[in-house]
Amino acid sequence: MFEISLTGKAPIYEQLYNGIAGLISSGRMQSGEKLPPVREVAKQLGINPNTVQKSYFLLEQAGLIYSIPAKGSYVSEDCEAAQALHAQALKRLGEEMETAKRAGITADEQRSLAEKIWGINTEKGDNHD
């Protein structure tokens, strides 16, 4: 369902938050789609329902989902929140690139990395415009 790493440094609730937020902002979860119940996620991931609850709570606060007690949680129709999230992801990537540059990563290294991740990156004569 969702993926988390229990050994990683990032708190579980944050991993879950980011994972779900990513699914929403990238369109892999659609507006109105129902999220799995708190307790089920907890059972599947082998973590405490409280931890899942925290993630859902934060997602709701961010406007990405809405919860109806006794019914369930659903992806929000509000696309403002998703757009804000996208802007935030962009900002973060920019900051990380700054850090990388400061650490001596060259443009070539960056570009080669990006190609691996996003696929061939329109190097020469492709008219992607």
Place this chain on the structure above:
Amino acid sequence: MFEISLTGKAPIYEQLYNGIAGLISSGRMQSGEKLPPVREVAKQLGINPNTVQKSYFLLEQAGLIYSIPAKGSYVSEDCEAAQALHAQALKRLGEEMETAKRAGITADEQRSLAEKIWGINTEKGDNHD
């Protein structure tokens, strides 16, 4: 001298470590160059000398600096450590790009960001605008 954020989530000693490591791996601090004394850094940043000490200790462990008791700490001549650091920065950038992609950042957005940071990527003969 160095920059840290007291309110940020990252521990102070880690921020300091990363900051200095970046200066070294990117060549802005040269081999043999003397680092400012622990106590001075602490006073300037308004933090506990123990915290600075921890950062220096970790930098020494990583092979990036060496300390001569009663003299001071110096940037290491050993370039292995710097290379390892460089590899690590690359890895981290890769991970962040993965995360960004998962969050819906497109190749185009990434490229445009990279160009702002590293300047136009026209190292060889590619004329991609």
Place this chain on the structure above:
Amino acid sequence: MFEISLTGKAPIYEQLYNGIAGLISSGRMQSGEKLPPVREVAKQLGINPNTVQKSYFLLEQAGLIYSIPAKGSYVSEDCEAAQALHAQALKRLGEEMETAKRAGITADEQRSLAEKIWGINTEKGDNHD
């Protein structure tokens, strides 16, 4: 017909109760007027008939409406209940004003707000601008 918010924090039955109670205490629903049938309200609002039933039950308990089995529900002639409701609304507004004051809302801000909602407060002879 009536308005409710499924995503809001307040329980549906409470929203419905308050909405109808407001219509009665403000005179927009008259004594003896027939309320729409439980099932119809439920269908229109897309909620469970039990939930509507609960609201009607509470309205009846409060003396604001009365139900005749197999005929329907009607706004009560009893004005005691409506008066009690009015007193309750007053009390609530007072509490909210206390909260607002504690949050730093000034008398001026309050007054300007009230004027927007109730219209210019110039009932008697006061010429305060």
Place this chain on the structure above:
Amino acid sequence: MFEISLTGKAPIYEQLYNGIAGLISSGRMQSGEKLPPVREVAKQLGINPNTVQKSYFLLEQAGLIYSIPAKGSYVSEDCEAAQALHAQALKRLGEEMETAKRAGITADEQRSLAEKIWGINTEKGDNHD
């Protein structure tokens, strides 16, 4: 220190949040002022530290305070958040007034209430302008 009602309907963490937020937005807690430690508040109020933690967490998220692990929590210097809070309190008061009006509260009743709470409300010839 702070006040909460264990019998009220509003969740404890929310009462605490609102109480502290009010102190900040109304200027009774100053920028940079230290908040009492989570555990101490919990002990004084006879509630669980987790509940206090939740309030502090939300206050930090709202930008009203910032927490430095192992040091403490402090009122934020950022006045944007406090302004947003003020705007929010205004909005809420407006909504409550709308509700009150819908429930049949008259302008006179409202004004008389406001006078009790904010003090004499510049009715006639006072030149508060």
Place this chain on the structure above:
DNA sequence: GTGGTCTAGACCACA
């Protein structure tokens, strides 16, 4: 069954 709140209590990194 569902989301939400809360307690009791453990543990962690950090200062």
Place this chain on the structure above:
DNA sequence: GTGGTCTAGACCACA
């Protein structure tokens, strides 16, 4: 001592 995370488990209102 401090904020922060997490578990285990209880209980609630509501649908």
